[in-house]
Amino acid sequence: MSTSGEGLEQSLSWVGARSEASVSATDDPMIAEVAVKEATLHRWLVQLHKAKGSVWFKIYATMLALVLFLLVASGVTMGLQVRALRRITLTSSALGAVAFVGFVLAG
Helix, strand or coil, X not given: CEEECCHHHCEEEEXXXXXXXXEEECCCCCCEEEEXXXXXXXXXXXXXXXXXXXXXXXXXXXXXXXXXXXXXXXXXXXXXXXXXXXXXXXXXXHHHHHHHHHHHXXX
């Protein structure tokens, strides 16, 4: 929820994953203008990307991230255990870490 402006330009807005509502002042102090916008599929996906989804979606996303991490960790573990794959596993892991740090620093 956020407010902005002063006097007649003052408004209150709320943004959720499925809809957006705003209340703004009019010339008559006893009347306010209310606008409710329903989200399109694109808007809904953007709100999920911004972590404004439901608790259930956040739990799902956390579990998915954990499973993907375990998948990568088990692959690295197996690669390190096999002598023939050890060098390529270490090289790939090092290059992946360097690329990750580079992308983070690049923004």
